[in-house]
Amino acid sequence: MASIFYVLTLLTVLLLLRLLYQQRKKYLRLEGRMEVLSARLSPHFFSNSLNAIESLINLDQKRAASKYLIHFSHLMRKVLLASRGQTTSLSKELAITKHYLAMEELRFKSKFNYQMKISVELKTDCIVVPSLIFQPFLEQAICERIVQNELPSLLSLETKREGSYLCCIITDELIGHGNTALPRVSTKHRSEHSLLKFANRQLLGQEDTKVEVSDLRNENNEVCGTRTLLWLPYKISSHE
Template sequence: RMQHEIVVQKHKATELEMQALRAQMNPHFIFNSLNSINRFILQNNKLQASEYLTKFSRLVRLILQNSQASLIPLESELEALQLYLELEAVRFDHQFEYTIKVDSDLDADILKVPPLIIQPYAENAIWHGLMHKEQKGHLAIELFQCDEMLCCKITDDGIGRKKASELKSKSASTHKSMGMRITADRIAILQQKKQLDTTIKITDLVLPDGSAGGTEVLLKIPVMQ
């Protein structure tokens, strides 16, 4: 009986940790979004301010809604991701383009994933790869099934990790440590709680001339229905 209670307590503690981690909506993103809305208002661009505010409020509602569960339909995760990318593209004056491609074999309304598992990697690609690029950048997100796992490949043609770490702008480094640390902690908790073998592989892309060609992140999550 005592052993059972210890197990129950551990599970509760893990669940609480997960909830606490999910509750940490990125303050940088909220601040920047409100700043953008304020900028549109000051420019007297009422339509753009209204559109941005509508999308921002939908995203916040989705994040809060999704964070109530430990697993959500992939469709909900992708809806939140799409809104997030739309907002960031507007905020960065369309300095980058993005695509989200879902393999036709994947049933996005049946497959379940942990909430907000993809967004931090897309966020990282924008903040550290694309935001410092002189030309227009590209972000490609592909979802497909591989080895009975759900694979998510996030590719950017930004400045690469080496150059990004050299720049070390204060806001970017703080942002990175927070977003990526929370995601790593959440994945660790998921593995501990459900014995899930979730893997993350990061590859530095190289152009034919030997210069940095961006970054590719491959996230493998066990398929859950």
């Protein structure tokens, strides 16, 4: 009888340990998703968005305010859906990015235009990328570089396949500078070292990723923009 009791006790303990292990895994997954959401969207973004809507209404730009609000609502819905998992499809990530850039273009009318270039060979519905990967890089380019410049900029996002990687190129370049001397640009946020530190924080926990940051220069060798290359593993969804 004693041996049966010990066996049952051992089985009970093992079952409890297994349940605790499973619960901890669920907790860690949930914690990871919350970290993704909080790390990818700056707290200032929400207040800035609401302030932008209020400003457009006060300026009697009702149509622009309506467009901004539509993009904002779509963006929030897609962001909350994307935050449920650590990965999403490239098509969904690009949809989030488009709403975000459209909002910021409305907010900073004279400061920048944007464009997105997607290689025609990419099956965006099938390619897997980290959730909300582009937005923090674009936000940094807009808020810490573009709005600080006197001249307007062109902000672009290009995605293409390079071997076993999905290459994502984010550039912000001053428009209309030609080869003329540029106004003095603050170097506070432009150093390659600080940009690489920022990139590494955003890619924390992402396996097999690479990032390269470099200055864009004009014919006078003056800095006229920044190029950030994200190298993400080229992954196809198993549900393809």
